[in-house]
Amino acid sequence: MRYKLLQEGDIQVCVIRHPRTFLSKILTSKFLRRWEPHHLTLADNSVASATPTGYMENSISYSAIEDVQLLSWENAPKYCLQLTIPGGTVLLQAANSYLRDQWFHSLQWKKKIYKYKKVLSNPSRWEVVLKEIRTLVDMALTSPLQDDSIHQAPLEIVSKLLSENNNLTTQDHESIIVAIAPLLENNHPPPDLCEFFCKHCRERPRSMVVIEVFTPVVQRILKHNMDFGKCPRLRLFTQEYILSLNELNAGMEVVKKFIHSMHGPTGQCPHPRVLPNLVAVCLAAIYSCYEEFINSRDNSPSLKEIRNGCQQQCDRKPNLPLRLLHTSPDLVSQEATLTESRLKPVIVTSNEIHVEVERNNTTNQKMTASVGNDSEPNLIDCLMVSPTCSTMSIELSAQADRILGCYVEILKMLSDYDDWRPALASLLQPIPFPKEALAHEKFTKELKYVIQRFAEDPRQEVHSCLLSVRAGKDGWFQLYSPGGVACDDDGELFASMVHILMGSCYKTKKFLLSLAENKLGPCMLLALRGNQTMVEILCLMLEYNIIDNNDTQLQIISTLESTDVGKRMYEQLCERQRELKELQRKGGPTRLTLPSKSTDADLARLLSSGSFGNLENLSLAFTNVTSACAEHLIKLPSLKQLNLWSTQFGDAGLRLLSEHLTMLQVLNLCETPVTDAGLLALSSMKSLCSLNMNSTKLSADTYEDLKAKLPNLKEVDVRYTEAW
Numbered sequence: 001m002r003y004k005l006l007q008e009g010d011i012q013v014c015v016i017r018h019p020r021t022f023l024s025k026i027l028t029s030k031f032l033r034r035w036e037p038h039h040l041t042l043a044d045n046s047v048a049s050a051t052p053t054g055y056m057e058n059s060i061s062y063s064a065i066e067d068v069q070l071l072s073w074e075n076a077p078k079y080c081l082q083l084t085i086p087g088g089t090v091l092l093q094a095a096n097s098y099l100r101d102q103w104f105h106s107l108q109w110k111k112k113i114y115k116y117k118k119v120l121s122n123p124s125r126w127e128v129v130l131k132e133i134r135t136l137v138d139m140a141l142t143s144p145l146q147d148d149s150i151h152q153a154p155l156e157i158v159s160k161l162l163s164e165n166n167n168l169t170t171q172d173h174e175s176i177i178v179a180i181a182p183l184l185e186n187n188h189p190p191p192d193l194c195e196f197f198c199k200h201c202r203e204r205p206r207s208m209v210v211i212e213v214f215t216p217v218v219q220r221i222l223k224h225n226m227d228f229g230k231c232p233r234l235r236l237f238t239q240e241y242i243l244s245l246n247e248l249n250a251g252m253e254v255v256k257k258f259i260h261s262m263h264g265p266t267g268q269c270p271h272p273r274v275l276p277n278l279v280a281v282c283l284a285a286i287y288s289c290y291e292e293f294i295n296s297r298d299n300s301p302s303l304k305e306i307r308n309g310c311q312q313q314c315d316r317k318p319n320l321p322l323r324l325l326h327t328s329p330d331l332v333s334q335e336a337t338l339t340e341s342r343l344k345p346v347i348v349t350s351n352e353i354h355v356e357v358e359r360n361n362t363t364n365q366k367m368t369a370s371v372g373n374d375s376e377p378n379l380i381d382c383l384m385v386s387p388t389c390s391t392m393s394i395e396l397s398a399q400a401d402r403i404l405g406c407y408v409e410i411l412k413m414l415s416d417y418d419d420w421r422p423a424l425a426s427l428l429q430p431i432p433f434p435k436e437a438l439a440h441e442k443f444t445k446e447l448k449y450v451i452q453r454f455a456e457d458p459r460q461e462v463h464s465c466l467l468s469v470r471a472g473k474d475g476w477f478q479l480y481s482p483g484g485v486a487c488d489d490d491g492e493l494f495a496s497m498v499h500i501l502m503g504s505c506y507k508t509k510k511f512l513l514s515l516a517e518n519k520l521g522p523c524m525l526l527a528l529r530g531n532q533t534m535v536e537i538l539c540l541m542l543e544y545n546i547i548d549n550n551d552t553q554l555q556i557i558s559t560l561e562s563t564d565v566g567k568r569m570y571e572q573l574c575e576r577q578r579e580l581k582e583l584q585r586k587g588g589p590t591r592l593t594l595p596s597k598s599t600d601a602d603l604a605r606l607l608s609s610g611s612f613g614n615l616e617n618l619s620l621a622f623t624n625v626t627s628a629c630a631e632h633l634i635k636l637p638s639l640k641q642l643n644l645w646s647t648q649f650g651d652a653g654l655r656l657l658s659e660h661l662t663m664l665q666v667l668n669l670c671e672t673p674v675t676d677a678g679l680l681a682l683s684s685m686k687s688l689c690s691l692n693m694n695s696t697k698l699s700a701d702t703y704e705d706l707k708a709k710l711p712n713l714k715e716v717d718v719r720y721t722e723a724w
Contacts, residue, residue, distance in 0.1 A: 627653030651678025
């Protein structure tokens with residue numbers, strides 16, 4: 001049977017017996033004033049002198065308790081314990097046998113723990129100490145008490161013993177670790193013990209103790225730890241353990257097997273905390289590689305100083321000046337022709353960090369208007385280093401270089417798991433690395449594999465994390481685009497990211513506008529080299545009237561006509577523009593209903609047959625149209641009412657409509673496969689006054705969000721949805 005460890009106020013009744021006098025008295029109130037680590041406070045009651053309160057004034061220490069027994073003689077009081085003390089005996093009477101046994105095991109435990117603390121606080125011979133540790137561990141494992149302190153107390157005793165005795169041999173270390181290993185299977189090691197484990201991993205990385213004892217401990221930490229911020233030494237221990245695995249003969253193969261064991265053999269990891277904990281360990285390890293550079297840059301406190309609270313903000317020296325460089329998109333084509341002989345690397349040491357500045361005057365003031373303000377520059381601005389001026393390299397120590405290589409490789413491994421990739425992309429989206437790491441060519445070159453995996457993933461929740469977390473901040477898309485410090489492939493990764501983002505980005509015009517303002521030069525350069533994605537981007541910029549400047553438009557047209565693929569797409573664009581002008585020409589019907597079973601192709605043929613500039617009401621109910629027809633619907637300038645009842649129109653089409661048909665007033669989505677992902681986009685259609693979402697996958701939260709953001713919405717149908 002299992003018992004809970006006795007806590008404050010648990011004992012309700014007592015019977016006291018002195019050597020020559022027997023008194024049986026049941027007290028109706030609690031007599032434990034409090035439980036101290038080394039004292040048991042009993043009721044103040046005696047035959048000779050009873051106090052008005054009925055409580056004893058003096059406490060009995062655990063060291064004074066000579067024996068604890070269960071009363072078993074004939075006619076003995078029921079459910080009693082006998083405590084033998086120098087001045088006599090004390091009887092404790094419980095209400096039932098279970099409570100009596102709980103008291104008995106609790107008192108036995110506290111008495112023995114006090115004994116072990118005393119014995120191990122003054123070690124003489126280590127073979128005796130080791131034997132006592134093993135006995136202590138066996139006692140904790142066999143105790144019928146259920147409480148966290150049952151296993152934590154022995155670990156804390158051993159931790160204190162190790163911290164106070166620094167002259168132990170390696171053999172003594174390993175013997176103690178093996179002795180306490182059974183307690184670590186279900187318990188986190190205390191902070192001081194983590195420091196001891198870290199030291200052992202650094203000094204003896206090839207020890208079998210690391211593999212056999214530490215592996216299950218680290219696995220438990222990664223599976224169950226909720227916040228490394230509350231226990232940073234657990235993270236440091238995990239970090240040192242992984243580095244010790246990397247020191248084995250097989251190196252990263254051993255680390256890879258460990259990561260696979262944490263994920264599990266199935267396609268879905270059953271432990272949700274493993275990935276966040278692994279990422280936290282990787283980020284902290286990578287930060288530690290550049291900590292010396294960070295401290296030399298702005299004299300900020302180190303991680304160790306932060307943990308110890310040794311340095312406050314007011315004690316820091318003024319920051320070293322940081323000069324910034326902003327490149328102009330107009331110079332991209334010129335920079336591509338420069339030879340490597342003009343590239344002069346700047347070696348950054350721990351004494352000083354400079355980012356050389358060259359601010360180039362350009363004729364395109366619109367492109368550089370956002371750079372000239374006095375606001376604080378963003379992260380990518382601080383790292384923009386033009387090839388025409390200088391490059392920046394960081395030299396790490398051999399140890400830091402090994403740490404960096406190990407943990408960047410782990411990030412690569414994590415990105416290879418399909419089920420982990422969405423969460424990993426979300427965790428890395430804010431770019432949680434120091435500027436020194438992002439300016440380090442080796443780091444960004446190795447991390448490029450992870451970003452490439454994000455760009456190849458068709459899931460929107462993954463590749464959307466390439467963009468910034470919020471407006472005004474830069475993301476991986478900007479960092480690895482031409483002109484960014486991490487771009488080393490002439491824009492191949494940039495083109496890949498643009499392609500995947502354009503395929504799912506519902507704010508197409510906004511995204512194109514951002515490209516036109518910040519990356520028009522790289523887009524034109526890649527289109528000039530025949531990149532099909534960039535040719536499509538330039539065509540869309542012309543089609544959506546993103547470019548206002550006539551000279552820039554002519555330059556884009558010249559770029560398109562310089563390649564075969566560009567010429568073909570531009571001719572198709574011109575044909576679409578002629579059809580669009582004919583479609584939007586005033587005239588034609590104001591109401592139109594397509595026959596049932598009509599398809600996207602049928603709708604396209606119909607709209608290309610004449611003018612529909614006056615069309616205000618279009619019904620596609622019970623047809624077979626899909627989201628693909630949205631490309632034709634957005635070309636109807638006067639459309640105010642759209643009926644999509646019982647069609648296959650989905651989220652992708654809904655996003656496109658929300659961006660272009662902002663004047664739509666009535667929309668029927670009854671029995672369509674739309675979900676919250678598409679319905680949330682309707683919040684930009686401020687003119688909506690009637691919306692039918694009957695029998696869709698609408699959630700209650702999305703419904704409340706739409707009601708708050710659509711002020712003109714008066715008629716809503718949400719029957720047979722979660723919001724009903």
